[in-house]
Amino acid sequence: MIVKVEHLSHRYSKDWAIRDINFGINQKGVLGLLGSNGAGKSTTMNILCGVLNQTDGKVLIDGIDLHKAPEQAKKLLGFLPQHAPLHLELTVDEYLTYCAFIRDIDSGKVRTAVEEVKIKCGIAHFSKRLLKNLSGGYRQRVGIAQAIIHQPKLVVLDEPTNGLDPNQILEVRKLIREIAEDRAVIFSSHILSEVQATCKDVIMIEGGKIVFANTMEAFNNYILPDSMLVSMEQPPSIAELMAIPGITTVTRLSDKSFRMHFHPSAALSQQVITLSVQKGWQLIEIMLEKSSLDEIFAQLSNKNSC
Numbered sequence: 006m007i008v009k010v011e012h013l014s015h016r017y018s019k020d021w022a023i024r025d026i027n028f029g030i031n032q033k034g035v036l037g038l039l040g041s042n043g044a045g046k047s048t049t050m051n052i053l054c055g056v057l058n059q060t061d062g063k064v065l066i067d068g069i070d071l072h073k074a075p076e077q078a079k080k081l082l083g084f085l086p087q088h089a090p091l092h093l094e095l096t097v098d099e100y101l102t103y104c105a106f107i108r109d110i111d112s113g114k115v116r117t118a119v120e121e122v123k124i125k126c127g128i129a130h131f132s133k134r135l136l137k138n139l140s141g142g143y144r145q146r147v148g149i150a151q152a153i154i155h156q157p158k159l160v161v162l163d164e165p166t167n168g169l170d171p172n173q174i175l176e177v178r179k180l181i182r183e184i185a186e187d188r189a190v191i192f193s194s195h196i197l198s199e200v201q202a203t204c205k206d207v208i209m210i211e212g213g214k215i216v217f218a219n220t221m222e223a224f225n226n227y228i229l230p231d232s233m234l235v236s237m238e239q240p241p242s243i244a245e246l247m248a249i250p251g252i253t254t255v256t257r258l259s260d261k262s263f264r265m266h267f268h269p270s271a272a273l274s275q276q277v278i279t280l281s282v283q284k285g286w287q288l289i290e291i292m293l294e295k296s297s298l299d300e301i302f303a304q305l306s307n308k309n310s311c
């Protein structure tokens with residue numbers, strides 16, 4: 006693990022913004038921090054980057070306590086805040102050279118570091134371009150370049166694709182996956198599809214607490230369809246529908262239509278279609294439903310407060 010977060014809590018004034026957060030970050034790969042507005046993502050990330058001092062708990066980066074040895078720990082991380090700290094009147098070369106000096110790179114190695122990071126981030130052809138004349142997607146690439154110019158072991162990205170157009174989003178996602186091949190990347194988002202597209206692992210935070218922490222695969226299994234809308238010309242009784250193994254509840258919506266909840270691991274739609282043919286229910290329509298992100302947050306929050 007490159008990062009260990011232990012019993013992290015923070016309150017700005019009276020109320021706790023985050024409470025007893027615990028997680029680890031693997032040496033490589035992308036970890037998504039998913040949560041709705043006000044969930045505590047920025048508070049967690051700001052503490053993780055040493056921008057904010059926590060009220061309680063600790064952050065260890067490669068075993069170094071961020072609170073006790075901030076300079077040493079911060080050398081190991083790069084940060085792209087939600088609003089990239091770009092100086093728009095500088096060229097790409099001037100800006101990255103400035104960042105390299107701020108990051109304490111030996112003066113003899115600055116030029117190489119700038120050239121390498123430009124190639125990595127696909128911005129070498131814009132070396133002499135003023136930042137203010139770059140598109141949003143390329144500005145974001147420069148933002149990522151400044152976060153990795155000193156080759157940190159951990160990169161923290163706050164909503165890195167926010168405000169980009171669909172093509173730029175795809176390109177920035179690809180770049181994030183590439184830079185995570187040899188280091189750890191954590192990024193926050195309130196958009197489920199964003200995290201699903203980019204991350205191997207996911208942490209969901211709600212009301213300042215972690216409500217889910219596992220692989221993206223486990224999360225996707227968690228949100229498999231768990232109900233279906235079924236309309237039939239000759240429907241059976243509710244008791245007969247309830248007798249189908251795997252069905253947990255049946256709600257009548259009209260004479261001919263029902264919502265049937267089932268255990269997500271049971272692939273029931275095919276079974277309902279087959280039974281309908283065998284028993285002459287005359288199926289008109291069948292539609293699978295997935296929980297919305299809000300429902301997932303609510304389910305997970307309840308589950309964890311029990």
Ligand SMILES: Nc1ncnc2c1ncn2[C@@H]1O[C@H](COP(=O)(O)OP(=O)(O)OP(=O)(O)O)[C@@H](O)[C@H]1O
Pocket residue numbers: 017018021022023040041042043044045046047048049195
């Ligand atoms: N500077 C501050 N002073 C007081 N309360 C704050 C401050 N910053 C955040 N909070 C509160 O702490 C809680 C967590 O906020 P935080 O910004 O960490 O959430 P978030 O998940 O990043 O949300 P968003 O996506 O809207 O930025 C919220 O209730 C918020 O109102």
